[in-house]
Amino acid sequence: MTSVSDIPATSPAPGPRPDPLSSTSPEFVEACGRVSGVARGGEARRAYRAFHRDGVVPAGTEPRLHPVGRREIEGETIKFTLTLPDGLETESVLIPMRRRDGSLTRTLCVSSQVGCAMGCRFCETAQMGLVRHLATADIVAQWHAATHQVGHRPKNIVFMGMGEPTDNLDAVIPAIRILADHDGPAIAASNISVSTVGNPEGIRRLGELAAEPGFHRLNLAVSLNAPNDAIRAEIMPVDRAWPMDDLMDAMLAWPGRPKSAICVEYVLIPGVNDGPEHCDEVCAYLKPLRCSLNVIPYNPRRDSPWPAPTEDSVDAFLGRAIANGQFTKRRGTKGRDVMAACGQLGNPEIRRRRRVGGQEAGGTPIDISIRATDA
Numbered sequence: 001m002t003s004v005s006d007i008p009a010t011s012p013a014p015g016p017r018p019d020p021l022s023s024t025s026p027e028f029v030e031a032c033g034r035v036s037g038v039a040r041g042g043e044a045r046r047a048y049r050a051f052h053r054d055g056v057v058p059a060g061t062e063p064r065l066h067p068v069g070r071r072e073i074e075g076e077t078i079k080f081t082l083t084l085p086d087g088l089e090t091e092s093v094l095i096p097m098r099r100r101d102g103s104l105t106r107t108l109c110v111s112s113q114v115g116c117a118m119g120c121r122f123c124e125t126a127q128m129g130l131v132r133h134l135a136t137a138d139i140v141a142q143w144h145a146a147t148h149q150v151g152h153r154p155k156n157i158v159f160m161g162m163g164e165p166t167d168n169l170d171a172v173i174p175a176i177r178i179l180a181d182h183d184g185p186a187i188a189a190s191n192i193s194v195s196t197v198g199n200p201e202g203i204r205r206l207g208e209l210a211a212e213p214g215f216h217r218l219n220l221a222v223s224l225n226a227p228n229d230a231i232r233a234e235i236m237p238v239d240r241a242w243p244m245d246d247l248m249d250a251m252l253a254w255p256g257r258p259k260s261a262i263c264v265e266y267v268l269i270p271g272v273n274d275g276p277e278h279c280d281e282v283c284a285y286l287k288p289l290r291c292s293l294n295v296i297p298y299n300p301r302r303d304s305p306w307p308a309p310t311e312d313s314v315d316a317f318l319g320r321a322i323a324n325g326q327f328t329k330r331r332g333t334k335g336r337d338v339m340a341a342c343g344q345l346g347n348p349e350i351r352r353r354r355r356v357g358g359q360e361a362g363g364t365p366i367d368i369s370i371r372a373t374d375a
């Protein structure tokens, strides 16, 4: 990376250095006006743009950049980690999307936390528990690393990596504002999706953002994964705190335009939620909602009690949902061999260290409890 050289010299002034990873361009320009040794006004805006578009670090600023750690590749899917100053790491996945014309775009799946407190039984990340929240800059840094270190500028962003985004909205919402900033990464809100385990209050807060000009087409994805509360509570402890009726009320209140209909995710797990009666029940539940049912064949986590579903059972579920009149899609499985597929993120080494010590060296003390389970 290079530095901007044409920064006007000014008299020194104390104060935190501006960070273009944790600020929108107006916030960055404003912060630059408060300290010395950095560009100001229109020059600061151009420096912000050069940082995000070209990777040029503005002189006098302190972006919270992190080195890329592990990089694992399966076909065109790339999973990479960023090493945080406390030794923990984020995990991100660049997922290739082939267009009809044959060209290739990439979707970046970002983490919002290290680990996760939600305890979904089918998920690798849940096995870590929550280690800590990521800061806004740590989230945007994943985009920056994908673009300027790994070398692939993503077209889409999905908050589907480690963590539950609605558990860390104070960092996630500012990150969305930065990712969508015209002078920054400039990712259209219609190309950003936030996936939640189904926290009604979190959906309402995200809905406030989606009601703002420029964010109307922000996409919401909801992990449903079951046809009723009894099955859902078995595999997703959060259902005890946030039952499906409350979840439906929150989804019905989502303000997004019709074009950004809610995506309801359904991880198909053999012997748990993949029967024809389950399919009929989930389609009936979704009737009042304009949504797409996104069926995801289960990707076995480490030590999984369940196998992956057979192709026949996936096809049978999809066919029955479509016959029920439900708009239904199948999500392709990519990255299963490098533990980069949906529900497979999480570092077993950090998990092992947690079991031994209960606290990460140099990190924020760990909240061992699974909050949603307690609820």
Ligand code: SF4
Residues within 6 Å of the ligand: 116, 117, 118, 119, 120, 123, 124, 125, 126, 161, 162, 163, 164, 197, 343
């Ligand atoms: S599926 Fe999502 S919400 Fe559930 S434990 Fe995994 S990361 Fe957390």
